Amino acid sequence: MLASSVRHDGRSAATSEAVYPDLCARRVFITGGGSGIGAALVEAFVRQGAHVAFVDINADVSHALVDRIRDLGPAPWWRRCDVTDVHSLQQAITDAAQALGALDVLVNNVGSDDRHALEDVTPVYWEQRIGINQRAAFFAIQAVVPGMRRQGRGSIINLGSTGWQTKNAGYPCYAMAKSSMNGMTRGMAKSLGEHRIRINVLSPGWVMTERQRMLWLTAESEKELMENQCLPDKIMPADIASMALFLASDASRACTAQEFVVDAGWT
Known part of the structure; x- marks a missing residue:
């Protein structure tokens, strides 16, 4: 079974190139799951039959996502959450585990690449950036590990x-x-x-989310992308989700402490 979506160039692309039977009924927690790469992750795991929980600060896009994928698999559990609030994040993880069962997979996806200049960074802004892009991942791991230890297994995927x-x-x-x-x-x-x-790192290249296309994709930057990538196709959120499925599944049982790069050969 292949789940398909539409690529940027109009061609069909698989949202999930492979079916991983062991992911069916596994419990997956995803941070920043409402839009962009996060939404692709939520959809991909739901298509596998996984029980997905996610948090996101944007309630509107999260509601829309849940409505859009409601017929694809088990309905996701989700909560509005500001991940810079460590207590709220860890409470969401605890509540999701109580609702779905002990978590098998954590995907630390949340991130924000807002542009800023060195000279403009204040301590408050620095704390906010670190809170989203670094601290949330650490404390999410802290919250899921006890349950994974009791189960004797788990997969943690950190988005780099x-x-x-x-x-x-x-x-x-x-x-x-x-x-x-x-x-x-x-x-x-x-x-x-x-x-x-x-525990592994999944590092995307330049992924064509709606935000990236709206804010930073220009004719000049697209030319640079095509010159630097080895492959001529733009990277889509579903491409990142496909690697995440592999890292979450037992197919990658011998993979840990590694970085898996999905960038069409740029680096």
Whole structure:
């Protein structure tokens, strides 16, 4: 069974290229699941038959997503949540586990690549950027690990970025926070691995979400993209979701402490 969607160029593309039977009925928690890559993740896991919980700060897009995918699989559990509020985030994870059962998969997807100049960053702004792009991932992991330990298994997927690897300018706080996903992942892998909890980084390239197209895709930047990517097709949110499904499933049972890059060969 293939679940299809429409690509940017009008051709059909698989939202989920493969079916992973072990993901059926698994419990998955996704941060920032209401739109963009997050929405593609929610839909992809629902199509697999997984029980999905997600949080997002935007209630309107989250409601719309749930309505759109209601016939594709189990209805997602979701809650409006500002992930910079650690207590609220961890409470949402606790409540989702109570509603769905012990969580098997955590996808730390939430992020914000708002542009900012070095000289304009204040301590308050720095804390906000770190709160979204780094701290939320750490404390989400802290909240799910006890349940995963009791089960003797789990998969944690931290969304990284290739932006800092290609030395993109314009978001130093974001670059710093996203680069730390690699260090955090490798720093936790050994202790988590003792309980068969796997932890990996999934680093997207330039993904053509609605936000990216609206804010930063121009004729000039599209030309740069085509010059730097090895593959001529734009990366879509479904491409990131496909890798996440693999990392969540038992098909990747021997993969941990690694970075998996989906950037059409740019880096």
